[in-house]
Amino acid sequence: MTIRTCLAAAIAASALFSTAAAAQEREPYPVDTVTIIVPYAAGGAGDTVGRIVADELSQRFEANFIVENIGGASGTIGAERAARAPADGSTLLLAGNAIITTAPHLASVGFDPLADLMTIANVSEAPRMLVASKGLPVSNFEEFAAYGRDHPGEMNFGSVGVGSTGHIATVDMLANIGIEANHIPYSGAAEVVQAVLSGDVQFMLDAAAIPQARQDAVTPLAVPGDNRMDDFPEVPTLAEAGYPSIRGTGLQMILAPSGMPEEVVTALERALQDASTSPEFTDILLRAGVTPRYMSGSDLQAALQAEYDNYDQLLSTMGLKQ
Template identity: 30%
Template sequence: MTYPLTRRAFLIASAGVSAMVLAGPSAFAQQPYPSKQINYIIPYNAGGMSDNISRLLGQKLTELTGQQVINDYKPGAGGAIGANYFMQTPADGYTLLQSTNSFYGIIPLVTKVQYDPLKDLVPLALIGDAPMVIAVNPSVPATTLSELIAYAKANPEALAFGTSGKGTVGHLSGEWLQKKAGIKLLHIPYNGTPAALQAVLANEAQILFGPESAEYIAAGTLKGIAVLGDKRWDKLPDLPTTVEAGIEGWAPRSWHTVSVQATVPEEIKLQLNTSINDILRQPDVREKIIAFGLIPGIETLDGVKKRALDDNQQFGQLIRDAGLAIAK
């Protein structure tokens, strides 16, 4: 039987503790979830996007359930250290992992991890998509995706794209565009996204993939070309998607989720999906997610699982084609 994840359900359960004691130890196994503190693993340093999301969701889950949600930071190795730590915790739904689609489609292919992304880990909800904008330095003689592709075809390797490092979503976005458009670009990895952004502003590199360019596009110091995928971004509403520009199908994307181990009871996964989606529908939460720079999302448990599977397959192929996959 599935019990609603609410404060009322927990108070009812608490009132019946004496009866469960008399019924014996097996009765305690049937307590409504959650009946104790929830630990929230953040695999990155405090202050970033994952921290912002986890603080917001943690506060709302505490309000909804009456149980404390405690953030536990385990940064390092691009998220792999936190993920490996998380996989050693009990699979009872009382430990959550703040995560992105990279934990399903990128990290396990480029870093040694202690989990199988399709067998051991399950995403619970779609918190929001981070728009992967294609932005270029004003010196590039192109204002549309077709013009950018035409220029790159006529000038192989004359354009470079700056990224925050090898094997990142930005890097794989450049690999994807080269593959889809039949062009050759240079990849220049920098020490973080801010450095890559400054390089494109200074024309050391000419192309940047990611949401960080939005304010510079609005100010006219960079040119917006397109948004990867099929969703326009309200922050840059006039910018077409790559699907609208003629490149159909899947495109590299970055989205945020909360994950649990695959062996967590199915009813708890469904409860968490329902509860997180209810939180994401709250106007103040939606506003904050937009302020974080994300496109808010609502997705079923099956829908978000399919997203993870698609990204595992599509990113996996890009990673193998680029020679980035580590030996297993």
């Protein structure tokens, strides 16, 4: 199923849920229209989640929440627009964690994501998977780790580019495991997948690998994050394999310009927490191809700070820090 198909299914399910939820009492909100900036092109996972959240919040508050896509510069153009917006509740940001924790280390982004944006709540995460080419003689993560240690510098891995989340997470993983491998950057995830299928590269860590794993075209090895994937119950997490610090998952979180009134922040956080317990809302997210994962604003802030600090050190070691 493509992302576009997932989006259509999720929107259809969201519309049905909206009809049922319309009767609930809506809370007051300080403005009539709220723009949720999604700093990516339409049709991706972030855009899908942004529209689901916009619909949900429109049902809970006396305001119309709409999505505006502002892509470019790995998401930092839209994020800066949100950071510079009035802190009156009229602008929110649906962003991935890389904008906050990785991008500022790689290039000048024109603002301080940790200081100029405040965390409201995390909504979901996009799972990624470590997979190997069928030509690599391994069937699980333990065999992969052993093979890599026994064949230093002989394996290649692909990513969508130097400094991408997949690249950084893979280098972090290899350093923890003690494997030397060669990085081959590509211009897009589809090209990386084809390289794994052809054996030009031996492994990759990316969400784009999951459909190929479902078709048994690649060998699934492990997933970053806290939980195993429901449709791959036999594939362990990297934490279970002994590497809990390697995340590599893409969060989808709601942020706002710093200085937004506390009562507005509290109301939004409470609404998203309540939504996270709703089977209807979580089902819509699952249909969209993401995993529901609620985190409070304070927990999210702490997680982002820790990840920011980790990437500061890691990217310096990799020679990628600006």
